[in-house]
Amino acid sequence: MEATQTKSAETAAPSSQPVKEVPKFKAPKKKRKWVKRLIIILVAVALIVFLFSRCMGAGQQIISSAYLPYTAEVRDMTVSVSGTGTIEPLQAYKVTTLVSGEILEAPFEEGQTVQKGDVLFRIDARDLESNIEQLQLNVRSAQLALDDLLKTQSDNQKDRNVKAEDAGIITKLYVDQGDSVTVGTVVADVLDRDHMKLKVPFHSADAQSFYIGQTATVSVTGTAETISGTVDEIAATDEVGPGGTLVRQVTILVNNPGVLSDASQGSASVNGTACASGGTFAYASSGQITAKAAGDLDTLSVKEGDRVSEGQVIGVISEADLETQIENARISLENAQLSLQNAQEKLEDYTITSTITGEVIEKNLDVGDNISGMSSSGSTVTYPAVIYDRSQLTFDMAIDERDISKIQVGQKVEITADALDSQSFTGVVDKVNINGTTVNGNTSYPVTVKVNGAPEELYPGMNVSAKIIVEEAGSVLTLPVEAVERGDTVLVALPGCLDENGLIANLSATEQRQVTLGRNDDNYIEIVDGLEEGDVVVALSPQGSSIMSAMGME
Template sequence: MSESLRPRRRPNRLGWGIGILLVIGGLVAGFFWFNRNPSSTNPRLNYALTRPQRGPISAVVNASGTIQPQQVLDLTFTSSGLISEVLVKIGDTVSAGQPLARLDTRDLELRVEQSAAQLAQAQANLDRLRAGPTEADIAAADAQLAQAQAQLRQTMGNVTEQDLAAARAQVEQARANLERLLGGPKASEVIQAQAQVDQAIAALQSQRDSLSAAKTRAESQLFQAANTLRDRQAEYSRIYNDNREREQQLARFGQSLPQSALDNEAAALRAVQNAEEQMRQAQVAYEQAKQAEITGIAQAEAQVRSAQANLDRVLAGADRDQIAAARAQLAQAEANLNKLLGDQRAGSLAAAQAAVASAQANLQRVKAPPSDADLASAEAQVANARASLAQAQLALERATLVAPINGVVAEVNLEVGELYNAARPAIVLADLSGYYVDVTVDEIDVAQIAVGQQVILTLDALPNLELRGTVARINPLSTVQSGVTAYIVRIVTNDPPAAVRPGMSASADIIVAEKSEALVVPRRAIRAERGQFFVDVTADPGLCEVDIAQRPLQPVTQAIAVQLGLSNEQIIEITSGNLDENSCIYVPGIDARFNFFGGGPPPGVRNR
C-alpha cells in the first residue's frame, strides 16, 4: 500500500518508448479484432472508477535542480615558475595536506638561506650589544693598560727632527679629533642620516598607496563579479520560471516544453556557474591583495625604524667615554711632544702617564653598556631580517601546491617543464563525499519547508535510484523573477553511490508532512464548486467491480461534499465526508483502465 501512495516519479524514457510500441501494437490488434467481430460496437469509456484506500500519505513540495559536489576548489600557485613535479592525476583520491604539484624551488631555497643568514648576523650583533663586552675584549683592554703602565717606567731614547715632526702631527691630530667630538656630528652626516629617514618614510607612503590601490582594484573586481553573478542568477530565474509556467500550460494539452526552451535554461544555468567561478577567483585575488598590503607595509615600517635609529645615533654624537679617550690621546701627544722638546726624562714620564690614562679610558669604554640608539638600530635590523626570512619561507611553501581538503582530483592543467600559466587553475579538487542540490521554491510553498526535513532525490540519468537527503538551509533573502517571489533551498545528501556524477539533473520531493494512516483518493477525483470540495460517487457502489466492457456509457452519480487534508501530486487525504473504502468514485475524462494508485499515466497521456 505504501508504495502505491508515494509521489509519482519521472518515467524512464526507455520504458515509455516500449509502452508506446505496446499501445500501437494493441491498436493494430484491436483493429483486426474489430474487423473480425463487426458486432463489437462498445465505444471506449471516457471515465474511470476507483475506490478510496487507507494507508500512509506524504505531503511533498516538488522542485528540481542540478546535483553538485559538496565542494569544488580551483587550486592555483601564487607565483609563476617552471613546473618541476606533478604528483597526482585525474581521478586520484587525495587527503588534506597532501602535496599535489611543485614548482622549481632552487631559487626560492637560496633566498631562504640568504635571509636566514642575514637574520642570524643581525641577531648576533644585537646579542653582542645586549651581552656587553666579552672576556676577550676586557682582557685586551687590561693588557693595553698594563702595557701603558709598563711604559710609564721606561724612558725614551734620543730625539730627532723626524720625532719632533711626528710628535707635533700627533698633537694636531689629537686636538682636531677632540674638537670634532666636542663640536658634535657633522652637518653632512646629519643630512645624510635625515635623508635616509625621509627616503624610508616616502617609501613607506608609496608602499601604502600602491598596495592600497591594488587592494581597491581587487575589491572593485570582486564587486563587479558579484554584480555579474546577480545578473546571471536573475536571468536564469526568469528563464526557469517562464519555462515552468509554459510547461504547465502545455501539459494541459498533453504537450511538452520545446527543446530550445530547455537549452536556453541550461545555457543560463551555465552562465550562473561561470559567474560564480569568476566571483570566487576575484575573492581569492582580493584576499591576496590584503595580505600583500600587510606584509609590504610591515617591511617598509621596519626600514623607517632602522633609518630613524641611525639618525638618532648620529645626532647623539660622542659619549663621555669617547671624549675622555680623545682628551687622553691629546694629553699623550702633548706629553710626548714636551718630552721631546724639554727634559727627556720628564717628557717620557708625562707621556707614559698619558698612555696609562688613555688605556684606563679605553677599558671603561669597553665595559660600559651599549647606548639606546645602538640598541634601537640593532633591533630594527633584526626585525627587518626576520620579515625578509618569513617572506622567503612563505614563497617557498607556496611553491608546493597542497590539497586543503580530502577529495578527488577532477582536473590537472600542468605539465612538467612548462612555465606555469595562472590563467587556468592548476588543479581542480572536488569533494565527492557528499552532494547538494539548490532548488527554487516559491513563496507559497516555502512556508512549509524547514531545515532538517527529509527529501527524496531522483536523477534523470538514474531513474531507478533514489537518494535520501535533508534540507540544509533556506536562503533568508528572496529573489523575484517575472513577478514571482521565490527562495533558494539547499538539499544535501551524503555517501552517494559511485554512479552519481556532478551536474546530473535532479528532482526533489521535500516531505513537509506525513501520516501513517489516512483515507485517500486520487487528486483528479476532487472538484471545487463555490468554495466547497466535492467527490462524485456512483449510485451503485458495486459498479467498481463490473468489467469495463459491461459498464454503462454514463453511470448515475451523486456529489459528496468532503474536507481535505494532506496531498501530493497523486493523491489527497479526505478528513471528513460520507466516503469510505466501499464507495465507488467516478473520475470523468480518464481512460477507464487507468490505475490511480499504481503509478504511471493513462494511455495516451504523458507524465511530466
C-alpha cells in the first residue's frame, strides 16, 4: 500500500533532474551454441571410432591367434595302427588240485626253473591206495565168476545147437522160433531126394574084387534108362542067396534124375559083372532133427523146402537162467573195473606235476602243509604255486573296427613300455581274433602280439604302447592330421595372410580348397592332390577351438 502511494507521488510530481534509462537485456546468438554442440558430437564420434577400431583389431588378433599355420611337406610315412596292452608270459601255470591232504614232497623252490612233467607236490594218498587194493581184488573175483559161467556155457553149447545129421531137404518143421522144447523134441524131418541108394546082391567071388567109389551102372526096372553110380558100401560078410549061392550086398549110390522114388526098382553091374538079383531104391538119407537140450528156441534159420548140409546148425536153444547169470556177471566185472580205473586216475591227482617249463614265481605251500587247491581272501587268490614261461612274451591289443581289416599275422610291431622311458622293443602280430566286443555301438577286436627276443627288461604285468606297422608308404606329401577340415578341405594361406615371422596376420587372406587324401598314420595324412610342397594352410589349434567356442563363433 505504501509502495503504491510512493509510486503515485513520484509520478504525480516528476523530479527536476533528468531520468537515466536502464539498458535492455540481449539474448545470446543461437549460431554459436550449435557450433559448440557440433564440436562435442564430432569428438564423441571420433572417440567411438577409435575405440571400435581398437576392439576390432583386438578381436581380429584374437581370432588370428586361434589358428596355426601348417606347411605341406614331403616326409617318409609309415602307416600304422596304435594301441596298448599288458605284458603276459607265453604260458602261465597256476597250480590247482582236486584232492586234499598233507604234502609229503615239494621238491622245488621259488625262482627255480622247472621242466614240464617235474613233480611239484606229492600228497598223502594212503587211504586211496588201500581202496585201490580192495578194488583190484573185486575185479579178480568178478573175472573168475564170469569165467566159470562162460566155461559152463561152452560145455553146453554143443547141445544147445540144433544140427542136421544128414544132408537133404526140410520136408516138415514141427516147431517155430520162440517155442519151448525139451530133450528129444522133433524139430524137423529131413529127406535127401537128390540121391538114391540101390542095395543089390553080387556073387561073393565077384564082390570081393569091388572097392568103394568104383563106377557102377544102374538099370531102372520097367524103363530102358541106365544111370551111372558109384559103389557106396560093400557088406563085410557073405549071405546065402537064391539057389543057395553065396552073395554079398553092395550098395550103389546114384543121383536121382527126378523120376526115382522109394518104390522104384532096379539092377546094377560093376566092372561088367551083373548083380545076382535086383533090388528096391531107397532115399540116400531120411531122418529127423531133434533137440538135445531144453529151453526156448531162440533162433530158427530154415523153413520147409530149404536144403541143409550135414552138421549144419539150423537153430539155437537158449538157457535163459545161464544167459542172465552171465550178463549179470559181465556187468559186475565192468563195474568193478570202472571203479578201479576211477580210483587209479584219482591217484594220479595226488602227484602234481608242472604242465609247462618255466620259472617258479610263487611257492605258497611246502612239506607238512595241507593242500586243498587255491584259496582266496577278498579279491586276492592264492595258488599253491605259480609258474611262468617267459621264453616268449605276449600281449593283446584292442583294435578298432575301422582298422582291423588292415591287420595281418606277421606284421611288425614297435613297442614301448611306460616304465622304461628310453627303451623300445619289437614284435610281430601273432593272432587276429575276429570275435569282437561291442561297447556303446563301437566294436573292437583283440589282436595278440609276440615280443621278439623275450627281453629281460619286460616283466609280466607291465603296460606297453604298441604300433603295428601296416605299410611303409615312402616319401609322400603330407599335412598334420589336424590341418585337414571336415569334407576333406583345407584353408590355404594367400599373400598377406602371414607376417614376416610366419604368424597369421590376416585370416581373411585365405581360400578354402578341396584336397584328395591318401594314407595316414597317427600324426600325418597323405595329400594326393590339391596341394604342392611348401603350400601353407591354416587351421584351428586345439586351444583355438576352445577360444572360438567361448566367443560363440563355432
